[in-house]
Amino acid sequence: MPFIYEYPHPAVATDIAVFTLRRGALNVLLIERGAAPYLGAWALPGGFLQPDEELDQCARRELLEETGVDADLLMQFATFSAPDRDPRERVISVAYLALLASDELRLEASTDAAQARWFPIGDLPELAFDHDTILRRAFEVLGSRARQISPLFALLPARFTLSQLQGAYEAVTGEDAEKRNFRKTVATLGCVRETDDFAHGAHRPARLYEPVV
Amino acid sequence: MPFIYEYPHPAVATDIAVFTLRRGALNVLLIERGAAPYLGAWALPGGFLQPDEELDQCARRELLEETGVDADLLMQFATFSAPDRDPRERVISVAYLALLASDELRLEASTDAAQARWFPIGDLPELAFDHDTILRRAFEVLGSRARQISPLFALLPARFTLSQLQGAYEAVTGEDAEKRNFRKTVATLGCVRETDDFAHGAHRPARLYEPVV
DNA sequence: CTGACTTAGTGTGTGATTAACACTTAGCAG
DNA sequence: CTGCTAAGTGTTAATCACACACTAAGTCAG
Structure with a gap:
């Protein structure tokens, strides 16, 4: 047996x-x-x-x-x-x-x-x-x-602003990120693509981005 | 039920x-x-x-x-x-x-x-x-x-040479490491401590190191 | 209509880290 | 004692990470 x-x-x-x-x-x-x-x-x-x-x-x-x-x-x-x-x-x-x-x-x-x-x-x-x-x-x-950024896309809508992405990063890691350096990193990683549309809120509209395939 | x-x-x-x-x-x-x-x-x-x-x-x-x-x-x-x-x-x-x-x-x-x-x-x-x-x-x-080096200690004897450590790193990652840079990295990480003993082989003896607590 | 406010967005200089490079040293073996 | 082999060490150039301050564009209140 x-x-x-x-x-x-x-x-x-x-x-x-x-x-x-x-x-x-x-x-x-x-x-x-x-x-x-x-x-x-x-x-x-x-x-x-x-x-x-x-x-x-x-x-x-x-x-x-x-x-x-x-x-x-x-x-x-x-x-x-x-x-x-x-x-x-x-x-x-x-x-x-x-x-x-x-x-x-x-x-x-x-x-x-x-x-x-x-x-x-x-x-x-x-x-x-x-x-x-x-x-x-x-x-x-x-x-x-x-820290690899791309997992964060799942927390955001299909198109999002870089400020939203940074907010997600900060909420998840618990650390504050510096705006320009964060954007530079994202650009270098090449994990997002800019769209022609903008999010309109109470102030200057922010460009919407989408994940790269 | x-x-x-x-x-x-x-x-x-x-x-x-x-x-x-x-x-x-x-x-x-x-x-x-x-x-x-x-x-x-x-x-x-x-x-x-x-x-x-x-x-x-x-x-x-x-x-x-x-x-x-x-x-x-x-x-x-x-x-x-x-x-x-x-x-x-x-x-x-x-x-x-x-x-x-x-x-x-x-x-x-x-x-x-x-x-x-x-x-x-x-x-x-x-x-x-x-x-x-x-x-x-x-x-x-x-x-x-x-890549964090310290897991590799488990593959080596209690005391080991830096060449052995590098060999373990290369065997596990499949990538070759540059000798001086590897040693510099290990020194910076502070994950090993040098001992007063040497390993005697066929050539110049190599200093033995041990893991830091 | 306009001015004030608020968030979006951008470039540069500096220090730190990484990567690439060659030679000297010490023991062993013949 | 000579030659071989692996051990061990510094410097430079390039890249990356970080800190920093201003301009741009729209909304909203008056």
């Missing part, structure tokens, strides 16, 4: 940390749990892997089901395995990270989730399970990736 | 890509499978997660059991979930990366593994399961981490 059957299998799930920008600040998407355990507590969206489903699909599906948000770019960043992290039974959780532009967002809680809400990262509630640990790790990974 | 019980659980396993330097070249540790499926094929060491065991422990234990090698520093880098990656039943594999100095190595195959052997990365056999994919990813991750 193969070794594979000797032990009971753990459940496998995904948890997703979705970040967006709201009023210039980085926010995380949390759901209020609609079932035990941790009924009523806030948690990362996520759920169990189905047969014949890849982890990436599972993360996307669970996010959509629980929050109404569809993220096409999910990044797996760690797997958590503490034996008692779920009181029901053993659950291995594969954690994902996603970035979304806030205008794509219409939150719709599902049956599993009493509600879905954005929380500024500086003002988080107590979280269910080990989701505080998962979220801390997600935030570290996000900060280190953001 | 909670959602958690609705579906059968997959098995969860770890697979470990252990790298070392042998005669200046990067090598990977593989085992010859001693059981079906893929009986007789080469594969990464690894095995199934036991109850109440963390993934990190599982990786270390499996590596020790199957090859006699004890690695205290294992780095989790990705989780693989293709539904048909194991023909027996569904297996989710959490992949780990380890670096070892070649003088720590005494290979001992176990019952599961017919034998354990080092393979130069340029001369790999066909691999069982999706282990070629896992290994490719491991190699990418390794290359990107090696």
